[in-house]
Amino acid sequence: xxxxxxxxxxxxxxxxxxxxxxxxxxxxxxxxxxxxxxxxxxxxxxxxxxxxxxxxxxxxxxxxxxxxxxxxxxxxxxxxxxxxxxxxxxxxxxxxxxxxxxxxxxxxxxxxxxxxxxxxxxxxxxxxxxxxxxxxxxxxxxxxxxxxxxxxxxxxxxxxxxxxxxxxxxxxxxxxxxxxxxxxxxxxxxxxxxxxxxxxxxxxxxxxxxxxxxxxxxxxxxxxxxxxxxxxxxxxxxxxxxxxxxxxxxxxxxxxxxxxxxxxxxxxxxxxxxxxxxxxxxxxxxxxxxxxxxxxxxxxxxxxxxxxxxxxxxxxxxxxxxxxxxxxxxxxxxxxxxxxxxxxxxxxxxxxxxxxxxxxxxxxxxxxxxxxxxxxxxxxxxxxxxxxxxxxxxxxxxxxxxx
Amino acid sequence: xxxxxxxxxxxxxxxxxxxxxxxxxxxxxxxxxxxxxxxxxxxxxxxxxxxxxxxxxxxxxxxxxxxxxxxxxxxxxxxxxxxxxxxxxxxxxxxxxxxxxxxxxxxxxxxxxxxxxxxxxxxxxxxxxxxxxxxxxxxxxxxxxxxxxxxxxxxxxxxxxxxxxxxxxxxxxxxxxxxxxxxxxxxxxxxxxxxxxxxxxxxxxxxxxxxxxxxxxxxxxxxxxxxxxxxxxxxxxxxxxxxxxxxxxxxxxxxxxxxxxxxxxxxxxxxxxxxxxxxxxxxxxxxxxxxxxxxxxxxxxxxxxxxxxxx
Numbered sequence: 001x002x003x004x005x006x007x008x009x010x011x012x013x014x015x016x017x018x019x020x021x022x023x024x025x026x027x028x029x030x031x032x033x034x035x036x037x038x039x040x041x042x043x044x045x046x047x048x049x050x051x052x053x054x055x056x057x058x059x060x061x062x063x064x065x066x067x068x069x070x071x072x073x074x075x076x077x078x079x080x081x082x083x084x085x086x087x088x089x090x091x092x093x094x095x096x097x098x099x100x101x102x103x104x105x106x107x108x109x110x111x112x113x114x115x116x117x118x119x120x121x122x123x124x125x126x127x128x129x130x131x132x133x134x135x136x137x138x139x140x141x142x143x144x145x146x147x148x149x150x151x152x153x154x155x156x157x158x159x160x161x162x163x164x165x166x167x168x169x170x171x172x173x174x175x176x177x178x179x180x181x182x183x184x185x186x187x188x189x190x191x192x193x194x195x196x197x198x199x200x201x202x203x204x205x206x207x208x209x210x211x212x213x214x215x216x217x218x219x220x221x222x223x224x225x226x227x228x229x230x231x232x233x234x235x236x237x238x239x240x241x242x243x244x245x246x247x248x249x250x251x252x253x254x255x256x257x258x259x260x261x262x263x264x265x266x267x268x269x270x271x272x273x274x275x276x277x278x279x280x281x282x283x284x285x286x287x288x289x290x291x292x293x294x295x296x297x298x299x300x301x302x303x304x305x306x307x308x309x310x311x312x313x314x315x316x317x318x319x320x321x322x323x324x325x326x327x328x329x330x331x332x333x334x335x336x337x338x339x340x341x342x343x344x345x346x347x348x349x350x351x352x353x354x355x356x357x358x359x360x361x362x363x364x365x366x367x368x369x370x371x372x373x374x375x376x377x378x379x380x381x382x383x384x385x386x387x388x389x390x391x392x393x394x395x396x397x398x399x400x401x402x403x
Numbered sequence: 404x405x406x407x408x409x410x411x412x413x414x415x416x417x418x419x420x421x422x423x424x425x426x427x428x429x430x431x432x433x434x435x436x437x438x439x440x441x442x443x444x445x446x447x448x449x450x451x452x453x454x455x456x457x458x459x460x461x462x463x464x465x466x467x468x469x470x471x472x473x474x475x476x477x478x479x480x481x482x483x484x485x486x487x488x489x490x491x492x493x494x495x496x497x498x499x500x501x502x503x504x505x506x507x508x509x510x511x512x513x514x515x516x517x518x519x520x521x522x523x524x525x526x527x528x529x530x531x532x533x534x535x536x537x538x539x540x541x542x543x544x545x546x547x548x549x550x551x552x553x554x555x556x557x558x559x560x561x562x563x564x565x566x567x568x569x570x571x572x573x574x575x576x577x578x579x580x581x582x583x584x585x586x587x588x589x590x591x592x593x594x595x596x597x598x599x600x601x602x603x604x605x606x607x608x609x610x611x612x613x614x615x616x617x618x619x620x621x622x623x624x625x626x627x628x629x630x631x632x633x634x635x636x637x638x639x640x641x642x643x644x645x646x647x648x649x650x651x652x653x654x655x656x657x658x659x660x661x662x663x664x665x666x667x668x669x670x671x672x673x674x675x676x677x678x679x680x681x682x683x684x685x686x687x688x689x690x691x692x693x694x695x696x697x698x699x700x701x702x703x704x705x706x707x708x709x710x711x712x713x714x
Contacts, residue, residue, distance in 0.1 A: 051433050059437035072445075116419075125422045160420075167425045175433040176441055183422050 006033070008062060008073040008178070009373030011186065012169060013081070014043050014212025015235055015330070017058050019065040020362070020370040021073060022377060030378045032358060034069025036061045037366075045212040045231045046082035048168045059176045075181040076173050077373040079189055080127055081213050083231035084162035089132075089313075090115045091155045103136065103144045107152050115156040123163050127185055130157040130224045159185055159227055182376060187215035187227050189372030190328050194352045195219065204323035205347065207306065208369060209331035211235045214302050218310065220320045226313050230305045234331030237298045244294045245286065251275060255291060257333075262299045262340035264292040299337060303344030316345070324348030328368040485511045487543035495551025496583035497531065502547065505529060514539050522547070530579040552577055554584065555615035556595035556635060560605075576611040576642075591629075593618065593653070596636035610642025610665075614651055617669045625677060631655040640665055650697045657691070664697030672696040679704055679714050 009020040021034035041057045042050030066072055092115025096107050116129050133140045136149030144152055166183070173180050191206040200219040208215040212233045218226040237260075242252035259273045268289035276283040310316035325341045325348065332351050341349035354363030355371060362371065491502050506522050519537040526535040526547060536548045552573035562568045571581035572595055581589070595614075597605040614635060622629040636652040643649070649665040657680075663672050675696055683689060683704075690707035701713045 052435070055433040055435045056437065059435040059441070063437050063441055066441075120420050124420070125425060126420050127422055161422075163425060166422050170422070170425055171433050175435060176438040177445070 005074045006069070006071050007181070007374065007377040008065065008076045009079075009370040009377065010058065010062065010076050010173065011079040011189075011369045011373070012043055012046075012048065012054065012058055012172070013040055013210050014046055014233065016040050016211065016366070017061045018367060018370045019058075019061045020367065020374055021065045021069045021071070022374040023071075024378055030374055032362065032374065033071065034065040034067075035362065035367075035370075036064035036068060038064075040211075043212070045233075046210070046229070047084065047165050048172065051168055051171065055172045055175050058172050062176055062178070073178055075377075076178045077377045078169060078173060078180045078183045079186045079369050079373055080161060080166065080169065080183050081186040081210070081215055081229060082161070082165060083213065083229050084165050085127065085159060085185060085227070085229045086124075086161070087157055087159045087227050088118065089155055089157050089225075090118050091153055092116070093151065093153045096150055096152055101148050101150055103147050103149060103152055105145065108134070108144060108154075111152045111154045112156070115154050116158065118158070120160055124160045125163040125166050126158060126160045127166070127183055128157075128159040128188065128227075130159070130188075130227075131155075132157060132223045132225060133221070157224055157226065182380075184373060184376050185215065185217075185227060185229075186210070186213075186369045187217035187229075188224065189370075189376065190215070190352075190368040191217045191219065191224075191326075191372070193355055193372040193375045194326055194328060194368055195323070197222070199323040199326075202322040203320045205306075205310075205321055205325045205345070206352075207303075207325055207327050207329075207332075207341065209233055209302065209327065209329040209337075211330060214306070214329070214331075216306050218315055218321070219323075220315065226310065226315055228306065228309050230302055232298065232302050232305070234329075234334075237295050237331065237334075240294050240298050241291065245275070245290065247275060256295065259288060259291050260295050261288075261292045261335045262295055262337040263343065264289060264296045268292045295334070296340065299334070299340045300344055303341050307345050310345075318347055321347055324350065326350060326352050328352040328365040330366045332365045484541075484543045485513050486517060486545050488545070490540065490544055490546040491549070492546065493549040493551060495531070495549070495553070496585075497529075497549060497551060498583055501529075501582055502526070506547075514541065514543060514545070517545060519545075529582075530577055531582060533573075533575075552579065554581060554589075554592055555611060555618060557589065557592045558595050558597065572608060572611060574612055574615040576608040578606065578608065591622075593632045594634045596634055596638055598637045598639075598641050608637075608642070610637075610640060610644060613644065613665060614640070617651065617663060620669050621673060625673065628655075628676070628680070631657050658694055660693040662693070662695045662697050672702075675702040675714060682714065 004023050004025045007022050007024055009022065011018045016037050017040050018037045019035060020032055022030045023033050024030050038057055038061045040054070042048060042053030048054045062073065092111040092113065094107055094110040094114060096103055098104060111134070112131070120126065132155035133142070134144040135141065135153045136144055136147055137151050141147055170180055187206060187208050190208045191204075194206060195204055201222040203220045206217050206219075210233045212231070212235050214230040214233050216228050216230070217224055238249055238253045238256055241247075241256055242249045245252060245255065247255070255275060269287055271288040272285045273288050273291070274283055274285055307316065325338075325345060327337055327341060327349060331337070338349040338351055341347070352365055352368060354365070354368060356363070358371065486508065489502070491499050506525050508517065517539070519539065522537045523535050526532055526537070526549060531551055533550045533552045535550070538546050540546050552575070554571035555574050556572040558570040558572050558578055560568050560570060569581070570578045571584075571592070572578050597608050599605060614637070618629070618635070621632070632653050632655045634654040636654065638652065640649045640651050644666060647666070651663045651665055653661040653663065655661060661676065663669065676694065679694060679702060683691060691704060692707045693705040695703040704712045704714060706712070
């Protein structure tokens with residue numbers, strides 16, 4: 001009889017807290033058994049600014065999901081986002097130690113340790129060390145073990161964040177007596193579940209446009225070579241519309257969803273749209289251009305920032321990103337956003353389609369990060385050096401007794 | 404289920420300066436009403452589970468104990484604990500020594516091996532014992548309760564060897580050897596001159612019960628008179644109370660013959676006797692040969708001088 005464990009995927013977003021519960025059966029598959037989401041409180045641009053309010057919100061979402069699933073969560077996989085996240089590419093190098101120039105495990109470990117050796121300041125903490133291909137004497141190799149060469153190199157894309165901000169998000173989860181088994185940045189989580197292996201090999205840019213931030217991850221030849229966070233998201237678009245149209249945020253959000261498009265077309269000037277569309281007092285007509293121009297400006301800004309970062313890293317090579325841009329996150333539902341991405345980045349773009357093997361209600365962009373967390377719960381992160389405490393009877397008892 | 408393809412290249416941030424080092428003390432966690440509710444629910448479930456576990460364990464222990472006891476009850480019966488003590492209760496004078504000689508228990512005999520019915524029978528075989536009960540007091544005691552006959556009279560008979568032998572007569576007429584009585588007690592008992600049946604035998608002795616009542620009445624109310632009584636003659640008392648004219652004759656150290664009517668009221672007769680003694684004492688204690696209290700209207704006193712008085 002195979003054992004099962006219940007894992008929770010928690011994404012504390014700027015506009016929404018999303019919780020998915022999955023039951024991992026053995027080590028082969030995962031069933032989604034519960035989910036919930038609620039409007040976020042105490043979070044700005046992906047960063048927890050009010051610990052108490054955020055805790056209330058997150059705890060309520062977790063308990064609702066538990067009630068839906070009629071079970072309790074054993075462990076949590078937590079998404080991390082926010083402009084505090086930074087990345088560095090570090091290269092580790094070692095001379096092959098043996099006289100016969102055959103790469104041994106010790107050489108590999110030496111190279112990887114060298115790549116991860118870079119010290120951060122005390123205020124920073126590592127979230128990921130993402131391994132890139134090894135190379136022996138400058139030639140990329142998939143697995144260097146037992147290969148012949150003099151000089152072994154490996155690159156790591158290391159993602160780190162502000163220690164206090166990361167700690168705050170951990171405290172929120174621990175406040176409900178749950179431990180965080182792993183922390184994954186939102187873009188990597190989304191990419192893990194949205195991309196096929198072939199798409200990763202061909203190169204792809206996953207852009208997750210959330211409420212307060214836009215996370216992106218660039219895959220090249222199957223490896224993550226760049227991640228980033230743009231502190232602009234769908235809420236900024238709504239805010240711009242609210243100011244530009246001089247309406248409330250709620251009306252601006254409705255107008256964005258109903259009439260919005262991510263880019264401006266020449267015909268938008270003549271086309272009129274109703275603000276509310278229900279002919280109530282106060283409802284009025286606007287030229288569509290008033291809406292699309294505002295949205296285009298903000299969406300273009302997001303993509304331009306991403307473009308700048310790609311260019312800066314010398315990674316905006318269309319041939320290396322053959323699978324194009326995959327757009328996800330709540331704001332990716334915006335009409336024409338793929339065209340806007342195409343125009344800005346010069347790459348093919350498409351709106352994501354959620355995994356086919358989940359229920360339709362979860363096959364929406366808003367859940368891609370949480371689904372990606374569950375994917376990691378199932379597959380794990382390779383090279384994990386520390387794992388959660390073994391769930392022995394004493395640990396479980398300790399957990400129950402809250403000691 | 405969602406896919407299981409792995410990320411190419413590791414992404415873990417284990418090691419130095421990893422987020423995993425940001426554990427922090429537990430007390431720094433942020434509480435919320437939901438968290439408290441969840442914690443309380445967890446405690447409640449833990450407590451309920453603990454109670455349930457105790458109940459189950461208690462139940463199992465009870466079932467196990469019951470099963471064990473049942474197991475013991477059947478096959479262990481013959482090999483139960485040996486008898487360690489015999490509790491002997493008697494309302495009479497029989498001693499533990501008498502009991503040990505009367506019942507023969509094999510050393511190390513177990514409680515269940517002892518045949519309590521046979522033991523009762525052997526105890527009751529001694530006619531001094533009126534009734535007996537034997538019971539097992541687990542785990543290792545045997546209790547024997549005995550009700551003894553109470554002697555009312557002494558009987559002196561000639562044995563086969565011609566020697567005088569002493570017997571006791573109980574209230575129910577049973578004659579027995581009498582074991583364990585003190586000499587003082589026996590000395591206070593008058594001898595009986597039994598009724599001789601048509602075949603010349605003394606036994607069975609009938610009607611001793613009314614005689615014993617008379618003796619008890621005198622002993623308790625007029626002990627000075629009782630102490631003078633030496634022989635109770637039943638020569639004219641067959642014990643058949645429906646036959647008129649039967650008398651109980653007492654021979655005392657003061658008056659050779661005091662005759663009580665068997666069917667009359669002993670109390671009234673005793674009152675007359677005491678009156679006569681009082682009268683005689685006032686008259687200077689003239690010697691009396693016979694007092695007949697069995698007469699209906701009055702008592703007749705025959706003095707040694709030959710004078711007869713009625714009272």
